[in-house]
Amino acid sequence: MSANDLAQTIQAHPPSLERFLRYLVLFGIIECKDGIFSVTSLGSLLSEDHEEGLKYQYLMISNYVMKAVKHLDHTIRTGGVALEHALGMLVFDYMKQHPEDNECFLKMFKKHLKVFARQLLSVYDFSPFKHIVDVGGADGALLIEILKSTPNAQGTLFDLPHVAEEAAKMIAENKLSERCKTAGGSFFDSFSVVGDCYILKHVLHDWNDEKSGEILRNIGKSMGRESKLLIMGSILDSNYYEFQMIDFIMWIYANGKERSISDFEALLKSADFKISRLILLPARKRMIIETVLNK
Numbered sequence: 229m230s231a232n233d234l235a236q237t238i239q240a241h242p243p244s245l246e247r248f249l250r251y252l253v254l255f256g257i258i259e260c261k262d263g264i265f266s267v268t269s270l271g272s273l274l275s276e277d278h279e280e281g282l283k284y285q286y287l288m289i290s291n292y293v294m295k296a297v298k299h300l301d302h303t304i305r306t307g308g309v310a311l312e313h314a315l316g317m318l319v320f321d322y323m324k325q326h327p328e329d330n331e332c333f334l335k336m337f338k339k340h341l342k343v344f345a346r347q348l349l350s351v352y353d354f355s356p357f358k359h360i361v362d363v364g365g366a367d368g369a370l371l372i373e374i375l376k377s378t379p380n381a382q383g384t385l386f387d388l389p390h391v392a393e394e395a396a397k398m399i400a401e402n403k404l405s406e407r408c409k410t411a412g413g414s415f416f417d418s419f420s421v422v423g424d425c426y427i428l429k430h431v432l433h434d435w436n437d438e439k440s441g442e443i444l445r446n447i448g449k450s451m452g453r454e455s456k457l458l459i460m461g462s463i464l465d466s467n468y469y470e471f472q473m474i475d476f477i478m479w480i481y482a483n484g485k486e487r488s489i490s491d492f493e494a495l496l497k498s499a500d501f502k503i504s505r506l507i508l509l510p511a512r513k514r515m516i517i518e519t520v521l522n523k
């Protein structure tokens with residue numbers, strides 16, 4: 229569309245809109261030929277329809293990371309959490325008080341989890357499990373896909389109470405309420421959901437080793453000898469700039485970190501777990517670490 233036509237459609241001020249579109253051309257998100265603006269393939273990654281939900285990832289990063297970066301000196305001087313210093317509270321508590329941010333956060337996971345579920349289900353067989361517990365499972369998008377493909381299993385979605393409430397709605401929409409319950413709470417307090425398969429996906433990277441050890445030990449208390457804990461996420465690889473970046477973001481966002489396989493081995497050992505299987509997913513350095521209690 230021309231800037232004029234677009235301005236009419238979205239009721240904008242034509243010269244200002246045109247100036248803004250020309251600015252976006254600099255980044256390769258929009259291109260302009262003969263006065264007609266169109267979205268490039270790079271720009272389409274940010275569209276509402278993109279299957280991984282990069283629009284929401286971008287919104288979260290641009291909003292929260294910029295806030296955190298301004299408080300980076302706090303982290304460097306004290307070892308504290310930059311974003312917590314910026315917001316006056318832990319990011320998860322802040323989101324509870326800001327539903328529009330929480331919605332953006334959950335949309336980001338919903339899209340990504342559906343894509344991840346396809347990769348996971350093609351390499352891991354959940355059929356031996358009777359009760360699958362997704363710890364910090366956000367709105368349940370991953371657990372829902374797993375349960376759909378594992379009709380004999382029950383599920384429990386565990387997350388902070390305000391997130392578990394949203395998950396209950398999604399589970400009901402997917403007609404899985406009979407087989408899948410939600411439990412709201414904190415994995416730093418009492419955690420007593422008994423299952424034979426636990427999932428921790430992209431949770432440990434939010435926390436430092438001490439806090440991650442607490443989460444693992446709390447889950448371990450509910451696990452039987454035959455239960456498995458599946459840790460899923462990304463592997464820190466110094467050759468991949470993207471993960472160095474995510475490591476930096478996790479640091480200023482929550483004092484968390486991305487970990488290499490040997491970092492995971494040491495963390496798991498300290499919490500009395502051992503690795504029983506390691507599956508590397510080809511896409512974007514993701515992995516599934518299957519663990520059991522080391523007793």
Ligand SMILES: C[S@@+](CC[C@H](N)C(=O)[O-])C[C@H]1O[C@@H](n2cnc3c(N)ncnc32)[C@H](O)[C@@H]1O
Pocket residue numbers: 320337341363364365366367386387388391413414415416428429430431434
């Ligand atoms: C980075 S997200 C990962 C979500 C999802 N597992 C995924 O891979 O997309 C971390 C999740 O941990 C949850 N969480 C944060 N603090 C928690 C706590 N103390 N107890 C339980 N869940 C918590 C958040 O609400 C969020 O859903």
